Amino acid sequence: MKIKKKFITITSIFLVNLFAFNLYGVEPDEILKDQKQEERARIISKNIRCMICQNQSIDESSAPLAKDLRLLIREKIKEGKNNKEIYNFLTERYGDFILLKPPFKLITFLLWLLPFVFLFIGIFLIFSHNKKSKKV
Amino acid sequence: MKKNLLIIPSIIFTFVLLTFFYLLVIERNPSELPSNLLNKDIPIFEAENLIKNKKFISTNEFGNEIILVNFFATWCKPCRDEHSYIKQFNNNGIRVIGINYKDDPKKTIQWLEKLGNPYSDIPIDKHGRIAIDWGVYGIPETFLVNSKGIIKFRHVGPMSKKVFKKINLLIKEIK
Known part of the structure; x- marks a missing residue:
């Protein structure tokens, strides 16, 4: 209780x-x-x-x-x-x-777009790294 | 190719690191925000004048000479700290307008009698609306207005020796 x-x-x-x-x-x-x-x-x-x-x-x-x-x-x-x-x-x-x-303005576009740019760079790096690892 | 790809993140990382290091090293107050009114006309306003019997009308007062605008209040301790600098501007022949922010008029008069009055006019900002028009977010705040009625500098917080010198240099430049 x-x-x-x-x-x-x-x-x-x-x-x-x-x-x-x-x-x-x-x-x-x-x-x-x-x-x-x-x-x-x-x-x-x-x-x-x-x-x-x-x-x-x-x-x-x-x-x-x-x-x-x-x-x-x-x-x-x-x-x-x-x-x-x-x-x-x-x-x-x-x-x-x-x-x-x-x-979203000319002076803030980097603020909005950079995360996506980094995301794509990251994805690209992972894929290219995996491709090369498979070949080896 | 692989080596080149690995260099890219390293460059970005170094760039970010250097940027942060630079921001850490340079002298700046990260909480101070640049005024959106810099290089723009002063806001138009009318208010009761604490030390004169006529209304303060901004359009009649600005645009003829260099003016220092100081938002102050008696309840604000940093205002008392910077008062000696404000008086020095007045002693140097610069017209100073003090906007009395959300204060008790009687207390303000007593405060000025005790510490000295460097202000040529004291518009009363009873509800803080004039301050909002000037983009003020912390008392004391000081603005330097040129002889065309354009805001050339804003300082948030109490005035230091360094800021005092900086404003004096700016006054010489815009004279």
Whole structure:
């Protein structure tokens, strides 16, 4: 019986923490009344880097600047701006670095293509090595 | 042929190694990001002026002389540390505009009375929106704006002797 109680307690703590983590960052007073607008804001926020923490999105971050940017995104949505306009507004000020997923551009094409180039070099080397080994 | 093929990964590996070594050796702050506003016009903004009774309108103030823009706050300890450098710019005849970031106006006035006021104007950025327009992500931040209203330099964090010298050199260059 004791074990069962312990199990329930631990599972409850785990579940509470799991869901608390998902909501981390966004505060109740920020949430928009319009559910669709709020969903859009969350999606955009998940793609925007917190410039202070850098490896977190502003959706997850509790940094003051992240909160300011979340509020700004919600304001822009309410003003009727589309996603592209909001992303442009932010990249004009903070550069592409603010986007967690770097765009495919002339200056970033190496970043996107190099892994594939290395993959093909690797495959080519393995095949050519195997061919030669078979011949021997 | 086989030997040649094995050379390729070695070259790539050496290149990567040398790149990392170079980045390690050169003096740089990896967390400092280049400003996206460099060589661009300053953002247009209007705000209440802490030390003057009229509104601060950026279009009326920039574009005539070299101006140093300093984002500061009294709650920010590094701002206090760099204050002596900011005062030196003012003493050298450079106009300094201090943007008061999310601060208490009363505290700011007291702070300036105690430490000295090097700012010609102090626009109040109550909600941090002016800072966002300037791409600011850490207080203090300092921008050097030329006489055409174009941003020529940005420094994130408190000013050091080295940065102070660098800005002075830049001022001489763009004068």
